[in-house]
Amino acid sequence: MKELMSETTTVSPTPRRPFAAVAVHLTAFHAASWWNWRNSNLGRLVEPLIYFAFLCTSLRGVVTVEGGGDSYLRFSYVGMLGYVSLRVGIATLVDVANDRKWGVYAIARMDGRSAGAYLASLVAANLVLMAIQAAALLGLLALFAPTQVTPSVWSVTALALAGSVFWSMTGAVLAFGVSSYSRRDLISTLSLLPLALTAPIFYPTDVMPPVVRAMAYVNPLTYELDALRSALNGSSNVAATAAFLLATASMAALLSFVARRSPLVSGEVS
Template sequence: MSVPLAVPPAVSADPGPLRRLRVLAARVGAMCLVELQKLRRDQTELLTRAIQPALWLLIFGETFTRLRAIPTGPIPYLDYLAPGILAQSALFIAIFYGIQIIWERDAGVLAKLLVTPTPRAALVAGKAFAAGVRALVQALMVLVLAAILGVGLTANPLKLLAMAVALVLGSAFFCCLSIVIAGIVLSRERLMGIGQAITMPLFFGSNALYPVDLMPPWLKVLSHVNPLSYQVDALRGLLIGTPAHLGTDFAVLAVATVAAVSVASALLGRLAR
């Protein structure tokens, strides 16, 4: 008598949205760890990058606090400036991340990554959030210096956690913006030129140095479409307690980051051709 063989239940080709999300998160985390290994091998980079924000606080902040040239109400100008310099330091770290992508293309690393099962969005998001972690490490140094200078920073752990989220989102957006530019220009030299050309307008076209109310009308318009303004507004509200629109700030940063990851992922293949 023949014994019927047990037939295993059919396995769905679709692993389900939760499993896909877990796989994506695991691969993003793996890419972050790869990026952070590079940071551990070259810790002097963070120290050298911390020089510029330190000079802004020590020279620009201290001088303009004494001059009282920029009205900031009851808040000392140095306190007002510190969150803006925090955002600036994150911007300067992230905006040139596209150079690393071009280097990986020239070394053949990018082509090998693209043939793996890892989704392109995970590759981009991993680099973006690694830039955010780099920004957090540098932000710690800026915050310590600000505290030494007497800036009245919050000690609320929830606000500090929210500050970290705002820094990571802003850094991730500008990292992806750099990858988008890299996918368009395909050259390190051109990317360096464009990065240098847009960094200072992004910084001066935000509320990092002065209140929006002091801006001319055309600059106010640019400030309202500049993601850096929303990051600074969130950091300022969380760290020194100024009035802020935290819901709007985080929504803009999150939507901008998701959009930037999508566009950068679409252009990643163009870099590898």
């Protein structure tokens, strides 16, 4: 009996699993979760398509951009790509907050999955959805303004997908500071519309009121859209690109800091 009592059991920590394999496995998990909630997520899928098909086509004769006429649909197509990438950030905020509340994130971490692999899987899952939306938007652009579909449109679409990584990291940073669903919903509401409406999504900055224009200059989405539109026109906006890349690098550093120091689960219990 004494020998049995003196015996100690050593529990080995779960070994860290390969990053790529974990990211792929968790991406499939997020995709399955999205499919389970497909009716709720349908609105997010079609929202930018409705904006483009109805709002942007209506503004074509009201908002004047360089080139005139159908050039506005080309302008607003890039704007909707930016809006969709912003939506990726909101989706990441919701996903991370949910996973921290219900212990999914904690289970993944304790099972040897790194925070980086978990976040990479979220980015990958959201990029798949964004790619579907971008393809549908491109189809609408070809339908309403076929002359505006040029080879540069394809490369800009790919750049927009890459740009959404910044917004995904931003959503994750915010989610690690969220302790309740009510706060999550408040942040989502107070960030989506102000960021969208103070960026040149539907109209250029030079037609904005002075106060809104000043807000646009501190909105990262403005610099993302400026860089994308410059690429669309075959030029490069070095200042806008540099500003957005700097914001992306800063957000990556902040996310790394926050992910290492945040509790695995949120404080919400109901």
